[in-house]
Amino acid sequence: MTESSPLLEASDLNVWFDLPDGGELHALRGVDLRVGSREKLGIVGESGCGKSTLLMTLMGLLPPSASASGSIRISGQEVLTGGERAFRIHRWKDIAVVFQGAMNALNPVMRIGRQITEVLELHDVATGPAAEARARDLVTLVGLPDDILRRYNHELSGGMRQRVSLAMALACEPQVLLADEPTTALDVMVAAQVLGVIDRLTRELDLALVLVTHDLPLVTRTCDRIQVMYAGKVVETGTPADVYHRSEHPYTRLLFAATADVHSGREELVSIAGSPPRLDEPVTGCAFLPRCPMAREECMTEAPQLLQVASGHAAACRFAGQKVRMS
């Protein structure tokens, strides 16, 4: 891991969505992110905290109703200001994505094989029989028989679809793989198998991984670093050990506590009382304030900055690094 040359770096990312009534929703509020080579970054948080938006922003796939500011660098090149054209140079070659299992990420009227070879041809990796051979290798790599190439999406099971998505993502040998909750909608056994494949391949192929999930045990198991997001902001970042054992943000602590209650990473986190703030109105002070067991008067006025508590471990809580007890 070389800190000096991150494969993917985003700094001070802000994303707004226009709302039909004329207002806007501030979905990402100054997010920073760095992924070094072979690094595995986990991004966790409740639904609606902006983790999927972050992933879409990194791929440049925001809808026209969105606006963004800040900086995204892929392999050191600035892409955000370059717009669609700048992103397209890197898509799939440098940075590929596996979408949620619940999505229909595969074209229903195109054979699986074609969906893999077309991307090989697009990025001049291989054409014709060579592309087909490569596609066979890819599906074998993810543990699928090669006659899968002649099939259509509707003939596959959920687990097979995610494996195909993975094979497709690996087609152009990207350096960074983004995975957006790749196992939602899969049953536990299949999810474990798919994650096993992802884990194995990122190691075998020396990939950097950004894994977006709300499966906390998973990230602590697989990732090198974790970023916890809340209301469009990173509220805590650090190694799994930092975040799990020495969490400095009350939200992180509640999150882990809730997970422990539920015993399953697949269920939505519901056991934190209250709900996240509305992002279509300006947030003053700490966004977590209404749900925070440690809330103080001063939290209402001043938004907390990420405070470094140890090397590589920071939390956005005014009490970070202070030993304040939760009441």
Next chain:
Amino acid sequence: MAKGSPMRRKLLYGLVSVALVLAGSACTNSKADVRSGEGSVLRIGDTGSTISTLNPFLASNIFENAVFRYVYPYLVQYDTSGSIEGDFATSYQSTEGGRVWTFHTHPGATWSDHKPLTAEDAAWTFNAILANKDGATARFGSYLAHVQSVTTKGPNELVVTYDKPVATALANLSVVPILPRAVWGPYLSGDAGKLSGFTNDAPLVSGGSFILTSEKKDAYALFERNPSFYGPKPKLSGFGFQFFGSADAMISAIQQGQIDVAYDVPATAVSTLKKDSSLHLLTNKGTDEDTLIFNSSPGQTEHPELLDPKVREAFHLAVDRQKMVDVVTLGMGTPATSIIPLSLQNWADPQIGAEGFHPDKASQILDQLGYTRGADGVRVANGHPMSYDLLEPTGLTGHDRVVDLLRSDLAKIGVEIHVRVVDGDAFGHALVTPSPKAPSYDLAVDDWISRWDPDFMLSLNTCGQRGNYNEAAYCNSHYDALYNQQSTSLDLAQRKQVVDEAQEALNRDKPWMPLFVNPNLIAVRKNVHGFSGSPFVVDTTSRHQIDDSWLQ
């Protein structure tokens, strides 16, 4: 996507060239000029008409009859002033007090298939008609009523013998075509059972001035000059009828020079056409008369008051005919009070039914009958409101305006009219339901085109025509006697007197209540010469209109 691919450019060229062809073709209007001059084709347009059969025994509409007039020989026809003249017969005279008619026919005539055309053909046709005159050939049987025998004396002399003198012999014979035996033989033999299945498709074997070369239902009929015609050679090399679906299409066609003559122009278009300097407008008093028909049969039991001549008189007085003429024909028609239109000057009598428009008098009559108005203003007669169904056949432009006016005029005297619009066939059906002699409808409107001879119009209300042309199902032995008397009155003055009496009789009973006569408006391009107007929509009584025309 900014640069056009070769493929897209090709497509573009293709589209552009198609557009150019269309634009170019849109500008070609030169063909009108090709046709001018001697020996050219006269193009005639009409709306709403059609030719649905070329079998004269099935034919019922006027353009079918017009086709026969030009392609088949007739013994006699009318001249442009309404007098009988010889056609295939070069001369004719009656003997034995009008009982025997002798016709001398054109010698050496041939059909268009070069077979000889002689008096024998006429005798064969007439005898074939007589053989089944109450059956398959009934269409022409009535025109040969009282004919005892038809014989020839040599190839050019025909003798028609009647069982009694018939005043209308020539008028009737002017309607009966002479058919080529070679074609019609198989269909007119025996009981003529196959006759109704014979379509007689174009091109027809012709003996008249023109040959029908092609014909398409609802579209056109095209004619070429018949080189073997016995009579004077037409100046035109051909002519054609084109049938338009709408008057607007026809008017635009004549204005653009796509046709030379437009028959039966609607009154609403007259001001437009008058402004066009390339057109003449021939306006003729017409013979097409609109009438209100009272069901006069015993089948009409629901409203007995409608059978009362006094009630009919009230209706007669309540209708503002001049207003109808003004609204429906824009003042170009003529009010009518008798079934013989005024355009038949020899026979019409303007005094008949000329009481005028007196709604107050009409109300008085109904008051005197004790038909008082109910709370809704509708009178009550025989325990029922005076509220009647009126059948209106579709397909005749202006009829709905007529009906609107009738309804509002009658409403003013406390009579309510409910209009039922029905198409021609349903109309015909309603008039003979439940039985031809005793139908049950209340009122109807229709129009009839008179002929030069009053016999036809007078025949419409005879007992024998019930279930056929007698739409009122009126039957009166006194009237029938008058009708028969006029048809056998050889003396013109005497016949005129009987015709008047018959009109009077009808005016008294009013099976029909005449309303007004439609004008006959024909638009003609100025390069058409010799084209005479006529009281008829299309003249089926004579070949003169087209035979005498030429283009310049």
Next chain:
Amino acid sequence: MAAVVAATPRAGTGSALRGSVGYLTRRLAVALVTVVVAVSANFLLFRAVPGDAASMVKVPGLSAAERMQIRADFGLDQPVGSQYLHYLGQLAHGNLGISFENRKPVTANLWQAVANTMPMVLLGTVFALVAGMATGLIAAWRRGTVLDAGGLGAALAFYAMPAQWLGLMLILLAAGHLPSGGISDVFLTDADWWARTADHLRHLLLPALTFGLASYGQYAVIIRTSMLETLGEDYVLTARAKGFSNWSVVRRHALPNAMLPITTLIAMSLGLLVSGAILIETVFSWPGVGLAVYDAVKARDYPMLEGAFLLLTVSVILCNLLADLVYLRLDPRIRSA
């Protein structure tokens, strides 16, 4: 690796084929049943309306015996059951009977009318499809922009206009430049092929354009909706993430999927074309099927009507079947369903 176990395909090639055959068989069966229902219903419909050949034949002075003869000629003196069997027998030989009106075989009359209608509706449909495609795709592509609003507005406007009125508007606009009625200049008998073709085209232009404009709006709206739905699909996002340009995404991934409902729409509307042309044929005196039906109604020409209804219903059924076939070809999901 345990994962391989999970990778057993759910459906084999054999079952996909069986799926296709089963699907086709089902569709064919439904179509066949509908045809039988239609044939019988049409037969009964025209026995239920008042009047028959004998009452419609306009021969003055026809005697009762003559009318009986005509009824016998047309087989109308038989019981309805045997008339029905006779009718079916005729149908089996492709014989639709003889027209009451002009005593010609119904098939000949219909053929003539179809031959006239086809160029008009086909040209119009091609126009409507091309223009509708363009509008629908551009509007979907430029969703929410002025172009979208304008395109959708135009499409809805044309959709909302009654065809007969649209025809009259075009006649008003083209007054004096293009013929407003008929299929050709009937007096153009001695002209050469080019002149006749140009004349046909001139006559074809307004009715075909009316037909095109009248169906254009519907196509444009449906293509836009279908395209928008497809553009919202996840695989479109995948395609973009793969690095395809927007246009490639639309062409390779969105269009083939968006075309599925559009294909059905086109095939189904093809079946309805002919009867939809009735108003336009009336406005332009175009002697096609629509006008033939209308004239047959007016003349109570029941054999003609029976034939026309059979032709129209069967063509709708066939077009639906065609839509199913095309769907089967385009959409792999149906093949193994």
Next chain:
Amino acid sequence: MPPPSSLNAAKVARRWLTWLRQNPAALIGGALLTAFAVLALFGPLLTPFGIDQRVGPVYGAPSPAHPLGLDDSGVDMLSLLIAGTRISMLVGFAASMVSVLVGGFVGVTAGYVGGWVDTALMRITDYFIVIPALPLMIVVATVWAPSVVHMVLIIALLLWTSTARLIRAQVLALKERVSVRRARAIGAGHARIVLRHIVPDIVGLLVATTVLAVSVAVFFEAALSFLGLGDPATVSWGRLIQIAFERTAISSGAWWAIIPPGLCIALVVLGSSLLGTAIQHAANPKAGIAHVSSRTFRIRPVPEASRD
């Protein structure tokens, strides 16, 4: 569309108004339909001249006194147009309501009862779908004397099929819902299940179908009238077009006799399409996202205010 509820009328009205404000298409559609409905109801009070009253020359051109000119008999076109509104709207609304009632009944019956009833009803529906609609209407209209009531029935006769299919599909889905199965399990009567558990959930769809059917019915009214099969004693927009067509309005240059009635039909059809589609979308909302668009997200500088 706000779901049907037992709230008081004022609240329901307020929700409708809010919904209309947020849907410009629905607002335009609703406004058009309301305007024509008002015109249909109160039109006869507004007609400046009688529709039997000849006030000027044949095809008199528009003038301040007669803004839409005169027709072929010199009657004020504006008065005719207003008078025609009533019949056209009446036929449009009545036919669509009858057709939705019939279609709804057939659809609910077929979907709920199932079995051979479903099969039979659907085969009949199939026949009505494949039969050429306008020709059949012409046949029936020709045989049946023309009147407004007949016109309504004839149009409804062919309009109910799409509703029947739509409702059947919906009912089939609803039938399997937990609440319906539970109701059946506790022995609720069929009528009760249909009325309490099924009908409330298809009301939105029925309303949308009715509104959409208005446009088709108005179209058919115009078509039948144009073919001369309308009630001759009444004035409708379709009949005005027919009269203009038959009485040489075009060659007389009387555009004012042709354009207004067609425009009115187009506006009503447009109104009912816009409103109906909007209700349909509201009853069955779709996300309405597009992953590809000619436009892309915007880049903007970070506003100071949002730096926190």
